[in-house]
Amino acid sequence: MKIGTYRLCLCYLVCKLIAILADDLTFCYLEDDGIVCGGSETLRLTRINGHEVGAERVVDPDGKRLTMKTLSLNPLILEIPNFLSSEECDHFISVAKKQGLVNSSTGVNGAQQQMRLLDTDGDGVLTIHEMRLTIENGFDVYPDDDDILQMYIDTDLDTNRDGNITKDEMKNLSPRDMKRYIKKFIEVNPEKHSRYSQQVWMYPDQSTDKTFIDIQNRVSEVVNLPLDVIRLSNFQVVRYGPHGHYNAHFDSARLSTEVPCCRRFDSRPCRVCRYMTILFYLNDVTEGGETAFVLAGNDSLTAEEAKLSPKINLYRNCSESALHIKPERGKVIVWYNHYIDQQTGWMGEMDDRTLHGGCPVVTGEKWIGNFWVRVLDTKEEDLERIREINKKLNKIKTEL
Numbered sequence: 012m013k014i015g016t017y018r019l020c021l022c023y024l025v026c027k028l029i030a031i032l033a034d035d036l037t038f039c040y041l042e043d044d045g046i047v048c049g050g051s052e053t054l055r056l057t058r059i060n061g062h063e064v065g066a067e068r069v070v071d072p073d074g075k076r077l078t079m080k081t082l083s084l085n086p087l088i089l090e091i092p093n094f095l096s097s098e099e100c101d102h103f104i105s106v107a108k109k110q111g112l113v114n115s116s117t118g119v120n121g122a123q124q125q126m127r128l129l130d131t132d133g134d135g136v137l138t139i140h141e142m143r144l145t146i147e148n149g150f151d152v153y154p155d156d157d158d159i160l161q162m163y164i165d166t167d168l169d170t171n172r173d174g175n176i177t178k179d180e181m182k183n184l185s186p187r188d189m190k191r192y193i194k195k196f197i198e199v200n201p202e203k204h205s206r207y208s209q210q211v212w213m214y215p216d217q218s219t220d221k222t223f224i225d226i227q228n229r230v231s232e233v234v235n236l237p238l239d240v241i242r243l244s245n246f247q248v249v250r251y252g253p254h255g256h257y258n259a260h261f262d263s264a265r266l267s268t269e270v271p272c273c274r275r276f277d278s279r280p281c282r283v284c285r286y287m288t289i290l291f292y293l294n295d296v297t298e299g300g301e302t303a304f305v306l307a308g309n310d311s312l313t314a315e316e317a318k319l320s321p322k323i324n325l326y327r328n329c330s331e332s333a334l335h336i337k338p339e340r341g342k343v344i345v346w347y348n349h350y351i352d353q354q355t356g357w358m359g360e361m362d363d364r365t366l367h368g369g370c371p372v373v374t375g376e377k378w379i380g381n382f383w384v385r386v387l388d389t390k391e392e393d394l395e396r397i398r399e400i401n402k403k404l405n406k407i408k409t410e411l
Contacts, residue, residue, distance in 0.1 A: 035050055035051060036050065036051045036054070036239065036394065036397060036398065036401075037049065037050060038050075038051075038053050038054050038237040038239065039237065040053075040055075040057065040235060040237070041235050051394055054237070054240075054356075054390055054393075054394060055351075055356030055357070055390075056236070056240075056286055056351050056356060056357055056358065056386070057234065057235045057236055057351075058087070058347055058350075058351055059079075059087070059089060059234065059235070059345070061081040061083075061084050061087045061088075061089060062081060063081065063084065064081055064082065064083060064084060065080070065081060066080070066081045067079065067080045067081075070091070070232075070233050072228075072229040072232040072233050073225070073228075073229055073232075077091050077092070077093060077094060078091065078092065079091050079233070082334065082336065082344070083304065083307045083308055083334055084308075085307065085308055085310075085364050086304070086306075086307060086346055086347065086362045086364035086365045087346060087347055087362075088304065088307065088334070088336075088344060088345070088346045089344065089345045089346070090336070090342065090343070090344050090345075091233070091342065091343045091344075091345070092339065092341065092342045093341045093342070094229070094233075094291070094341060094342065094343035095226070095291055095293070095340075095341040095343070096341065097340065097341065099222055099225075099226065099341075100291075100293040100294065100340055100341055100378075102222045103222070103248055103291075103293055103378075103380055104248070104293055104294070104378050106211075106213070106220070106248070107211045107248035107250070107378075110211045110213075111211065112209035112210055112211050112248075112250055113209060113210065113211070114208075114209055114210075115206045115207075115208040115209060115210045115249065115257075116206070117151050117205055117206050117260070126145070126149055126186040126189055126190075127145070127148065127149055128141075128145055128181070129141055129144040129145045129148060129319075131144070131319070135177065135178055136175045136176065136177055137175065137176040137181070138174075138175055139156050139159050139160070139174055139175075142159050142176060143156070143159055144319060146159075146193065147205075147323070147324075148318075150190075150193045151204065151205045151206075152193055152196065152197055152203055152204055152205070153203055153204075153205060153258060153324050153326060153327070154196070154203055155327075158196070158200075158203070160174070162192060162196070163176075165192070166183070166184050166188070166192060167183065168180060168181075168183055168184050170183065202254045202256075202326065202371075203326075205257065205258040205260070206256075206257045206258070207251070207254060207255050207256055207257075207326075208249050208250060208251045208252075208255050208256075208257065208369075209249070209250045209252075210247050210248065210249045210250070211247070211248050212245060212246070212247055213245075213246040213247070213248065214245060214246070214275070215227055215241065215242040215243075215244055215246065216242050216243075216400040216403055216404060217403075223246070227241050227242065230289055230382060233345075234287070234289070234345065234384075236384065239397045239400070239401070240384065240386075240393075240397075241384065242397075242400050242404075243384070243385055243386065243393060243396060243397070243400070244382055244383055244384050244385055245275070245382075245383050245385060246380060246381070246382050246383075247380065247381040247383075248293070248378070248379070248380050248381075249378070249379050249380075249381065250376060250377070250378050251300060251369060251372045251376060251377040251378075251379075252372065252376050253372055253373075253374075253375075253376070254326075254371050254372065255300075255369070255371065255372045255376070255377060256325055256326045256329075256368070256369050256370060256371040256372070257325070257368045257369040258323055258324055258325045258326060258368050259303070259305045259317070259318075259322065259323045259324075259325055259332075259366050259367060259368040260366070260367070260368055261348065261361070261365060261366060262283075262285045262288050262348050262365065262367075262383060263283055263284060263285040263286070263348035263349060263361055263365075264282035264283050264284065264361070265282075265360070265361045266358075266359070266360060266361065267282055270282045271387075271388060272284035272385075272386070272387045272388050274387070283385075284358065284385060284386055284387065284388070285348050285383040285384065285385050286347065286348060286349050286358050286384045286385070286386050287345065287346065287347045287348060287349075287383075287384045288345070288346055288348060288381065288382070288383055288384075289343060289344075289345050289381075289382035289383075289384070290302065290343065290344050290345075290379060290380070290381055290382070291341075291342075291343050291379060291380035291381075291382065292338040292339055292340060292341065292342045292343070292377075292378075292379055293340065293378035293379060293380060294338070294340050294376070294377065294378045295338065295339060295340045296337075296338045296372060296374075296375050296376070296377045297373075297374040297375035298372075298373040298374035298375065299370055299371050299372045299373035299374065299377075300338045300369065300370060300371070300372045300373075300375075300377035301329065301335040301336055301337055301338065301369075301370045302335070302336040302338070302344065302367060302368075302369060302370075303325055303329055303332035303334065303335050303336075303367060303368055303369070303370050304332060304333060304334040304336075304364075304365070304366070304367045305317050305322050305323070305331075305332045305333060305366045305367065305368075306333060306363070306364045306366050307332075307333040307334035307364060308333055308334065309333045313363070314363035314364075314366050317366055318366075325368045325369065325370050325371070326371050329370035329371065332370075335370070338377055338379070346365055346367075347362060347365075348361060348362060348365050349361050349362060350362060355389075355390060356390065357386065357389065357390045357393075358386050358388075
């Protein structure tokens with residue numbers, strides 16, 4: 012073990028002892044002048060300085076010498092090859108298979124589906140392109156032009172067969188009938204859904220898996236966030252088979268004073284709040300499967316413009332994205348979905364440049380792990396969550 016790592020571990024243990032004696036929380040951060048620890052009032056989010064594209068630095072979690080490279084500054088994206096060992100990659104795949112993977116879903120499903128006609132030029136007529144946008148944004152399904160024309164035939168929607176749908180013609184197909192048609196369409200063509208994969212969840216505060224615990228500690232050290240914050244996260248293992256993909260999306264939602272951040276298994280109306288994403292590649296992909304950032308370094312296009320353009324459909328247009336990252340076994344990439352609010356030290360505005368997704372797997376399969384650092388709207392809420400998790404973990408240790 013390297014001296015720096017030893018001192019960090021020793022400081023952490025000492026701080027934890029102080030916290031127990033004081034019946035309060037203690038958090039430690041690595042600063043320029045060494046490790047600094049403090050009480051609840053010192054809890055804050057951190058952000059790595061990327062310096063410049065191509066910049067490299069050495070990190071040594073667990074005494075393992077690794078290289079962190081800056082891939083992009085806008086948004087900030089960092090890459091660390093060999094972050095996981097082959098054994099650790101195999102372990103997560105094995106655990107996922109044992110738990111049983113289920114088909115992935117997105118936030119746009121069920122009751123959230125809605126029929127909002129996107130007549131972009133306001134002429135009262137939907138072209139094939141506008142109908143495709145309507146379906147993409149309302150149902151999270153990405154049909155081709157031929158699929159749209161087939162829908163017109165199947166539903167007798169386009170009564171005059173001119174390829175355009177007027178307001179009167181639209182009355183021939185109710186929103187309910189449209190939902191039914193789209194549901195059948197995606198059952199026959201699952202690859203046309205925005206996300207085509209299988210997944211399983213793992214939760215840091217519920218796991219006694221040694222490999223998982225080791226990875227949490229390693230992540231904590233590399234991104235310079237207290238382990239207590241890392242434990243607030245959710246971890247998802249995902250498998251993409253042939254044609255598997257995930258069209259461009261955001262991992263988090265914009266700030267809102269009306270809709271609260273989701274808690275785990277939240278059934279109330281809420282929004283996903285993921286401060287940062289740590290993505291692990293668990294295998295080498297024979298062909299395809301790159302992670303694409305649509306807007307990285309591209310200031311000529313806004314996120315809203317991109318969402319209404321063909322660039323969003325990575326299944327068809329992966330090559331049009333600004334940045335592609337090849338999946339390589341053991342590699343991890345890190346990016347920040349939000350900035351830091353300088354007044355609160357907590358989650359600030361969302362970074363629109365983080366629009367990203369998974370390109371289709373051409374040959375073979377792709378396994379990844381998504382580690383999302385999830386927080387709530389205020390630091391005080393998360394301090395309470397940390398206390399609850401610590402009590403739960405202490406109970407688990409006692410029972411063992």
